[in-house]
Amino acid sequence: xxxxxxxxxxxxxxxxxxxxxxxxxxxxxxxxxxxxxxxxxxxxxxxxxxxxxxxxxxxxxxxxxxxxxxxxxxxxxxxxxxxxxxxxxxxxxxxxxxxxxxxxxxxxxxxxxxxxxxxxxxxxxxxxxxxxxxxxxxxxxxxxxxxxxxxxxxxxxxxxxxxxxxxxxxxxxxxxxxxxxxxxxxxxxxxxxxxxxxxxxxxxxxxxxxxxxxxxxxxxxxxxxxxxxxxxxxxxxxxxxxxxxxxxxxxxxxxxxxxxxxxxxxxxxxxxxxxxxxxxxxxxxxxxxxxxxxxxxxxxxxxxxxxxxxxxxxxxxxxxxxxxxxxxxxxxxxxxxxxxxxxxxxxxxxxxxxxxxxxxxxxxxxxxxxxxxxxxxxxxxxxxxxxxxxxxxxxxxxxxxxxxxxxxxxxxxxxxxxxxxxxxxxxxxxxxxxxxxxxxxxxxxxxxxxxxxxxxxxxxxxxxxxxxxxxxxxxxxxxxxxxxxxxxxxxxxxxxxxxxxxxxxxxxxxxxxxxxxxxxxxxxxxxxxxxxxxxxxxxxxxx
Amino acid sequence: xxxxxxxxxxxxxxxxxxxxxxxxxxxxxxxxxxxxxxxxxxxxxxxxxxxxxxxxxxxxxxxxxxxxxxxxxxxxxxxxxxxxxxxxxxxxxxxxxxxxxxxxxxxxxxxxxxxxxxxxxxxxxxxxxxxxxxxxxxxxxxxxxxxxxxxxxxxxxxxxxxxxxxxxxxxxxxxxxxxxxxxxxxxxxxxxxxxxxxxxxxxxxxxxxxxxxxxxxxxxxxxxxxxxxxxxxxxxxxxxxxxxxxxxxxxxxxxxxxxxxxxxxxxxxxxxxxxxxxxxxxxxxxxxxxxxxxxxxxxxxxxxxxxxxxxxxxxxxxxxxxxxxxxxxxxxxxxxxx
Numbered sequence: 001x002x003x004x005x006x007x008x009x010x011x012x013x014x015x016x017x018x019x020x021x022x023x024x025x026x027x028x029x030x031x032x033x034x035x036x037x038x039x040x041x042x043x044x045x046x047x048x049x050x051x052x053x054x055x056x057x058x059x060x061x062x063x064x065x066x067x068x069x070x071x072x073x074x075x076x077x078x079x080x081x082x083x084x085x086x087x088x089x090x091x092x093x094x095x096x097x098x099x100x101x102x103x104x105x106x107x108x109x110x111x112x113x114x115x116x117x118x119x120x121x122x123x124x125x126x127x128x129x130x131x132x133x134x135x136x137x138x139x140x141x142x143x144x145x146x147x148x149x150x151x152x153x154x155x156x157x158x159x160x161x162x163x164x165x166x167x168x169x170x171x172x173x174x175x176x177x178x179x180x181x182x183x184x185x186x187x188x189x190x191x192x193x194x195x196x197x198x199x200x201x202x203x204x205x206x207x208x209x210x211x212x213x214x215x216x217x218x219x220x221x222x223x224x225x226x227x228x229x230x231x232x233x234x235x236x237x238x239x240x241x242x243x244x245x246x247x248x249x250x251x252x253x254x255x256x257x258x259x260x261x262x263x264x265x266x267x268x269x270x271x272x273x274x275x276x277x278x279x280x281x282x283x284x285x286x287x288x289x290x291x292x293x294x295x296x297x298x299x300x301x302x303x304x305x306x307x308x309x310x311x312x313x314x315x316x317x318x319x320x321x322x323x324x325x326x327x328x329x330x331x332x333x334x335x336x337x338x339x340x341x342x343x344x345x346x347x348x349x350x351x352x353x354x355x356x357x358x359x360x361x362x363x364x365x366x367x368x369x370x371x372x373x374x375x376x377x378x379x380x381x382x383x384x385x386x387x388x389x390x391x392x393x394x395x396x397x398x399x400x401x402x403x404x405x406x407x408x409x410x411x412x413x414x415x416x417x418x419x420x421x422x423x424x425x426x427x428x429x430x431x432x433x434x435x436x437x438x439x440x441x442x443x444x445x446x447x448x449x450x451x452x453x454x455x456x457x458x459x460x461x462x463x464x465x466x467x468x469x470x471x472x473x474x475x476x477x478x479x480x481x482x483x484x485x486x487x488x489x490x491x492x493x494x495x496x497x498x499x500x501x502x503x504x505x506x507x508x509x510x511x512x513x514x515x516x517x518x519x520x521x522x523x524x525x526x527x528x529x530x531x532x533x534x535x536x537x538x539x540x541x542x543x
Numbered sequence: 544x545x546x547x548x549x550x551x552x553x554x555x556x557x558x559x560x561x562x563x564x565x566x567x568x569x570x571x572x573x574x575x576x577x578x579x580x581x582x583x584x585x586x587x588x589x590x591x592x593x594x595x596x597x598x599x600x601x602x603x604x605x606x607x608x609x610x611x612x613x614x615x616x617x618x619x620x621x622x623x624x625x626x627x628x629x630x631x632x633x634x635x636x637x638x639x640x641x642x643x644x645x646x647x648x649x650x651x652x653x654x655x656x657x658x659x660x661x662x663x664x665x666x667x668x669x670x671x672x673x674x675x676x677x678x679x680x681x682x683x684x685x686x687x688x689x690x691x692x693x694x695x696x697x698x699x700x701x702x703x704x705x706x707x708x709x710x711x712x713x714x715x716x717x718x719x720x721x722x723x724x725x726x727x728x729x730x731x732x733x734x735x736x737x738x739x740x741x742x743x744x745x746x747x748x749x750x751x752x753x754x755x756x757x758x759x760x761x762x763x764x765x766x767x768x769x770x771x772x773x774x775x776x777x778x779x780x781x782x783x784x785x786x787x788x789x790x791x792x793x794x795x796x797x798x799x800x801x802x803x804x805x806x807x808x809x810x811x812x813x814x815x816x817x818x819x820x821x822x823x824x825x826x827x828x829x830x831x832x833x834x835x836x837x838x839x840x841x842x843x844x845x846x847x848x849x850x851x852x853x854x855x856x857x858x859x860x861x862x863x864x865x866x867x868x869x870x871x872x873x874x875x876x877x878x879x880x881x
Contacts (some may be wrong), residue, residue: 037717042716047627049629050627050628051627058626059627146584146592149589215629216630230831231627231628232831233830233831256711256829257713257831259835260826263828264699264826266698266702267709267711269710270702271700272711355667358663389644395842411822423842423844424842424843424844425578425844429581429844432581464590469784
């Protein structure tokens with residue numbers, strides 16, 4: 001036998017298989033792969049829909065879907081962003097009518113009265129009435145989701161009788177007194193209006209609010225309708241026929257689940273997608289690398305996301321205010337902003353975000369000053385080295401990198417820092433149990449109100465969100481007294497007082513406020529940033 | 544022992560193994576840190592709300608009761624519900640297992656189709672150019688992690704050359720999935736005569752299958768080469784050469800058949816590894832398989848899918864071992880006699 005024969009047999013066996021597997025598909029390549037319908041928007045996305053029940057969804061996929069397929073009574077108004085033509089964002093206290101066209105207050109603000117928009121119909125053909133509004137709020141208050149925890153606190157309602165139908169077109173919410181939190185709370189997509197007949201038709205004795213049916217079935221009216229939900233693959237919206245506003249520019253929006261960030265970058269560059277959304281979407285490092293890339297543009301908007309160092313006050317040495325102040329002087333924020341965030345974030349100057357009313361931006365004395373930090377540690381009388389675990393979440397690149405910077409500086413003032421990486425679920429459980437000593441936390445208030453924000457994070461009675469385990473009776477009293485205060489000047493002054501106390505007590509290690517960043521094809525415009533961060537694609541368009 | 548009895552004995556041994564597997568699955572997820580009720584209750588929940596969730600999920604019951612509930616659920620086909628997709632775990636699995644299976648089969652086809660002939664030729668033409676090529680591929684396939692080869696493949700073939708489709712799952716945008724019979728898009732498209740879907744499915748499959756196939760081919764080639772070398776030196780092969788039998792008969796008839804036992808074992812192990820372990824490739828290519836699903840569930844401590852996944856992998860391994868045992872019995876009658 002000759003060597004020629006060997007090659008031939010090898011080619012037959014191996015080449016044949018390889019050709020079938022590899023070359024064949026390239027020949028069969030469907031032509032429409034690259035065809036892009038100009039009225040279809042393809043978005044790289046990162047999360048599935050857990051349920052379509054507005055009162056109980058938790059995933060970002062659930063939120064963005066409800067926000068696009070189910071309108072609420074009102075929405076956050078957006079106005080153009082200066083210097084970023086074609087884009088818009090919300091401003092505190094400004095709302096648009098959605099399924100209601102006007103509203104007014106009665107009884108010194110204790111009663112909110114809404115006028116239902118005329119001529120709006122659910123997909124079933126039934127009209128949107130005040131009865132539907134009441135049913136949706138009754139359902140929020142009584143169904144298994146988490147809105148029943150929100151309503152008593154934020155819109156002061158505990159009884160369905162407080163949701164009143166005056167006539168087919170007039171709906172009222174009767175509260176024991178006014179509250180500045182009401183309109184923002186009502187604007188949450190959790191209060192999307194559902195078609196009562198549709199929901200009731202699927203209720204059972206065990207499940208009177210049809211939560212099980214609503215997991216997979218939408219029952220509201222919105223600019224889009226959900227036409228496909230394939231977990232792990234894609235979520236597809238199509239423009240809903242007969243919507244009360246003019247049709248959106250994009251007839252179809254495809255949210256493609258792309259778990260790998262490097263792929264998102266390549267897909268954007270090759271124009272296989274037009275936008276990267278979701279959280280984290282793209283890390284600041286990758287966004288930076290795309291700056292100036294032909295055919296792409298970057299939208300960057302300040303946001304209310306707070307990233308902070310949580311110091312557990314139930315544990316030594318963070319029960320000592322001097323140590324907490326020392327930590328604040330040791331945080332190398334001026335290095336973290338350019339090296340970790342690549343400029344896509346701002347230095348935190350108060351626990352209340354810079355976009356939130358009453359933000360106190362000038363009071364904080366903390367800046368990077370190792371000598372001062374060392375002096376404070378000495379004054380605190382802490383014996384160095386202090387071993388401490390710095391807990392962070394896996395898959396949060398900015399936290400991972402910032403942790404290394406913080407570790408290096410804290411070691412200069414007498415700590416011996418080990419970085420502990422934990423999965424999201426573990427991190428949260430350990431945090432709630434109070435077992436983290438030092439950790440990097442992130443928080444965003446969807447209701448852009450200082451009291452909503454402060455009460456979750458600093459009220460000692462909030463066991464699950466006050467992760468510094470901070471306790472200050474004066475702060476608790478100020479929160480209680482001003483939560484629903486209608487005199488805004490008085491309310492804001494109290495918020496400023498709380499912020500001063502928190503800064504003096506150095507409750508948080510102040511890190512940064514994150515920017516909201518979207519990278520997209522250069523011809524895309526009309527994106528709107530609302531307080532909850534989730535896009536409504538209604539106004540998006542190609543320039 | 545007859546073949547029938549041999550198979551029956553093996554099959555009986557599978558049952559206690561599976562029971563043990565459910566116990567381990569349950570214990571493992573029970574011991575993992577992270578409370579599933581917290582995941583389900585969401586970030587704004589109060590302690591009372593979480594206790595209510597625990598009650599609903601049966602987490603407040605004694606551990607043996609929880610295990611019994613789990614086991615009886617599994618026997619009824621109820622694997623619980625995923626907190627991230629809101630669907631029964633079984634539904635999610637039925638959607639995702641075919642994706643993983645299709646990718647695994649395609650990469651096995653490449654690994655075996657190329658790996659076995661290459662190993663044989665490398666052994667026959669020892670130290671020749673083909674042997675060097677096989678060594679290079681072998682070292683490369685083992686040394687380069689799949690996430691790296693995958694990303695490299697995406698970068699070169701999709702981004703630069705534009706011959707591969709975007710790494711966006713199993714079908715190009717706008718192509719309708721063929722009607723589901725097996726769940727394997729290529730097979731379903733062939734059966735249904737949907738050529739557009741077939742082209743799209745093969746095209747999407749190309750890069751991930753090559754990436755995985757490349758990494759799996761390496762051990763197959765090395766194993767075949769080593770075993771072949773040993774067998775080619777054995778007395779009966781020498782006798783065959785001396786008797787003047789044709790080369791093809793000796794190499795592909797006698798030697799290759801005898802070298803198949805360790806190769807079958809390896810293929811079994813590799814198949815199990817691929818069904819469970821191509822997580823990385825699935826993530827790089829946004830391939831909606833079970834690996835991708837398991838990672839998402841693990842990060843969120845979504846208990847039911849994790850239990851389902853571990854159980855699934857264990858069952859796959861048990862079945863593969865069972866199949867390999869049976870195939871041994873067929874290939875080598877001596878094994879049955881022991």
